[in-house]
Amino acid sequence: MINLFWPIIIVVAANTIYNISAKLTPSEVHPLASLSITYFTAALLSILLFFITSENKNVITEIQKSNWTAVVLGLSIVALEFGYIYIYRVGWNVSTGSLVANISLACVLLIVGVFIYKENISFHQILGMVLCAVGLLLVTK
Template sequence: MINLFWPIIIVVIANTLYNISAKLIPAEVHPLASLSITYFTAAVLSIILFFITSENKNVITEIQKANWTAAALGFSIVGLEFGYIYIYRVGWNISTGSLVANISLACVLLIVGVFVYKENISLHQIFGMALCIIGLLLVTK
């Protein structure tokens, strides 16, 4: 059972730290200057963790195996983090800003899963999405 949930636990802990950090970025600093420090830190940590966890210690060989998705992920992460910084700068509370963003994301990904990846959708999922939309309406009123 732990094999199923340890990645979820990491995501929840990291996302909690992420949102607290995004909210606490000083208003005086330009968001992209702050993100430059963020990505430098992430790059250094990624390289260190690569050497700790990889059997093949040739990082250049591994980078050469990557495709366009690595760059696309980079673009999406910058947009995600820039958006989160501004969620808090425009006045969203930490308790609702992330909630609204993540519930909206879950609904969009359900639709993407059905139409792009031909995943099956159950009546429970449709009902859950409807509850999410009702929840969004209640939370944002």
């Protein structure tokens, strides 16, 4: 059972720290300057963890196996973090900003799953999406 949930626990814990950090980013600093420090830290940590966890210690060989998705993921992460910093700078509370963004994301990904990946959608999922929409209306009022 723990094999199923440990990644969820990491995501929830990291996202909690992430949102608190985004909210506490000083308003005097340009968000992209702050993100430069963020990505320098992330790059160092990623390289260190690669060498700790990989049997093949040749990082160049591993990078060569990658494709366009790594670049697009990088672009989307910068946009995501830039957006989160501004969610809080324009006045969203930490209790609602992330909630609205993540519920909206869940609804969009449900639609993406159905139309792009041909995933099945159940009545319960449709009902859940409707409840999410109602919840978004209630939370943002």
